[in-house]
Amino acid sequence: MSGWPKSSWEERIASFSGTSDLLGLLADPADPQAAAEAERLFWMTLASGWFTAFADADFPDFVPAVSTHLHCVGTNPDFIYGTATIDGTGSYLLTGERGEGLFLLMDITAGGLGVMDTPGPSLGLLDFDTLKLDVQGRFSLLLSAEKPVDWSGDWHRLDPSARSLSLRQASYDWGAGREARIAIERIDKAHSPRRRSAAEITERLAALAAYPKRLSGMALGFIAAQRKKELWNRLEHDDWAGQGGVQGQHYYQGLFRLVPGKVLLLESELPDQVRYWNVQLSDMLWNSVDWMNRQSSLNGGQARIDSDGRFRAVIALEDPGVPNWLDPGGNSEGAIMLRWTEASSGPAPVLRPVALADLRAQLPADTPEVSPDLRENQLRARRRGVQLRRRW
Numbered sequence: 001m002s003g004w005p006k007s008s009w010e011e012r013i014a015s016f017s018g019t020s021d022l023l024g025l026l027a028d029p030a031d032p033q034a035a036a037e038a039e040r041l042f043w044m045t046l047a048s049g050w051f052t053a054f055a056d057a058d059f060p061d062f063v064p065a066v067s068t069h070l071h072c073v074g075t076n077p078d079f080i081y082g083t084a085t086i087d088g089t090g091s092y093l094l095t096g097e098r099g100e101g102l103f104l105l106m107d108i109t110a111g112g113l114g115v116m117d118t119p120g121p122s123l124g125l126l127d128f129d130t131l132k133l134d135v136q137g138r139f140s141l142l143l144s145a146e147k148p149v150d151w152s153g154d155w156h157r158l159d160p161s162a163r164s165l166s167l168r169q170a171s172y173d174w175g176a177g178r179e180a181r182i183a184i185e186r187i188d189k190a191h192s193p194r195r196r197s198a199a200e201i202t203e204r205l206a207a208l209a210a211y212p213k214r215l216s217g218m219a220l221g222f223i224a225a226q227r228k229k230e231l232w233n234r235l236e237h238d239d240w241a242g243q244g245g246v247q248g249q250h251y252y253q254g255l256f257r258l259v260p261g262k263v264l265l266l267e268s269e270l271p272d273q274v275r276y277w278n279v280q281l282s283d284m285l286w287n288s289v290d291w292m293n294r295q296s297s298l299n300g301g302q303a304r305i306d307s308d309g310r311f312r313a314v315i316a317l318e319d320p321g322v323p324n325w326l327d328p329g330g331n332s333e334g335a336i337m338l339r340w341t342e343a344s345s346g347p348a349p350v351l352r353p354v355a356l357a358d359l360r361a362q363l364p365a366d367t368p369e370v371s372p373d374l375r376e377n378q379l380r381a382r383r384r385g386v387q388l389r390r391r392w
Contacts, residue, residue: 008202012209016046019213025220027227027284034284041219041285042212044072049211052114053204055085059193060092060184062167064391065113068292073113073219074282074337077291078299080169080391083112084184088162091144091188097137100177102170102276104128108143108156112164115211116204123159128180130154144188170276172301175388219286223255223335231255233264233351235336250346251339256281256315258332263316263356265363266326268338268349270311275342276300279313279349281328282335289329292386295379296327306364315351320359321369 019042023029026038048070051063062082066075075081086092088110098104105127110120131139131154140153147155169180196204229236235254256264266279280297281289289296298313304323306312313324317332328334340346354362370378 008206012206015206015209016042016212019216022213022217022220025217025224037283037285037287038216038220041072041216041287044070044287045212045215045219046208048072048215049115049208052083052085052116053208053211054196055114055116057085057087057090057163058186058189060084060086060165060186062165062182062184067392068290068386068390071288071290072215072286073222074280074286074335075288076168076278077280077288077297077386078170078172078174078276078278080167080171080179080389082167082169082182082391083114084165084167085114085116086143086158086162086165087186088158088160089145090158090186091142092158092184093187094139094141094143094182094184096139096182097178097180098128098131098133098139099169099180101179102172103168104170104180105168107166107168108159108162109164109166110159110161112166113215114164115207117164120161120163123162124156126156171389172276172299174382174385176385179389179391223284223286226253226255226335232257233353235338235349235351237346237348249339249341250343251337252346252349253335253337254351256328256334256336256351258315258317258328259353261356262353263314263320263359264351265354265359266311266313266315266336266338266349266351268311269347270305270309271340271343271345271347273344274300274340277338277340277343279303279326279336279338281315281326281331282337283329283331284333284335286335289327289331289334292383293379294327294329295325295382296329298324298326304368307366308364311349312363312367314359316356319370319372319375320356321371321375322359322363323368323370325370325375 026034048065051065062084066081107125108123111117142155143158231254235252238251278299291297313326314320314322315326
């Protein structure tokens with residue numbers, strides 16, 4: 001085809017193909033199941049990258065680079081995520097409705113996980129509950145280097161090094177409340193859309209082709225590091241400061257391993273006060289286990305707290321008939337993460353193997369039994385709730 005830049009096309013294909021170098025991070029690269037799932041991860045991260053590959057700081061939009069289907073790097077089932085590319089020297093107006101979720105937080109960073117981003121530190125976390133609402137329940141937030149003298153609404157200073165805004169909208173009761181609605185626009189420049197040049201398209205496609213190696217490498221590298229620490233059936237504490245986590249959280253993370261005839265019992269005290277908490281399972285590629293069709297996660301609104309005030313959950317391949325079953329999605333090995341957000345303390349959970357035959361003896365006597373029919377109804381309600389709140 002006349003004018004087709006074949007060499008650039010071949011270079012991009014070769015760049016994406018180079019992602020296969022990451023197979024060496026698998027526990028067993030020769031395992032065909034693991035290799036197939038790794039290849040699926042590579043394609044997933046390529047699809048995820050499309051949302052940010054052509055982001056424009058002059059025309060920002062909050063896009064969902066992770067979701068129910070793009071569930072890499074330990075996506076939190078309780079969050080709706082959004083990311084927007086900005087220029088820290090510009091001025092941006094955010095307007096909309098806070099919604100009825102638990103919280104809506106925005107992290108201003110010097111660089112996020114977007115295709116064209118260079119990862120950078122957090123420059124500040126903004127809680128939308130601190131904003132003033134008008135009589136219609138709407139907010140107006142200005143981000144800029146200086147506050148205009150005639151601006152009477154909420155204002156937040158924008159650091160010139162800012163390059164990305166990351167939203168996290170949390171919900172305990174999926175699909176039950178009204179979600180946030182947010183528009184963002186740059187106001188220090190005239191609204192003048194432009195057509196991208198061939199050179200810019202080529203540059204961004206090259207970055208997109210290389211992106212799966214970057215994002216998949218982050219996921220596989222995280223799990224490889226957990227394996228190296230021998231975190232099997234135990235948890236370590238991390239705050240994920242400067243690594244994309246939410247400020248003011250205690251994270252407990254580790255690996256689970258199930259053996260025939262045994263389940264894993266997770267036990268923890270609860271903080272006296274906590275704004276949000278959850279526990280979730282991922283596979284050995286750090287993909288969150290399908291939370292729409294499986295009870296692979298529980299949050300502070302979904303979990304049953306035992307009569308002694310403790311939280312107990314059971315990780316098992318087959319339904320053990322307890323309320324707080326965590327379904328690993330057919331994975332006998334995987335990752336687990338529990339987080340306490342804005343908590344008065346950060347209790348350390350304990351994970352221990354228990355013989356399936358002895359499970360009931362290890363639980364409080366008043367632990368209910370969940371029948372197959374009840375579980376079926378719960379899972380169908382869970383599926384509906386996820387679909388009612390997701391954003392594409």
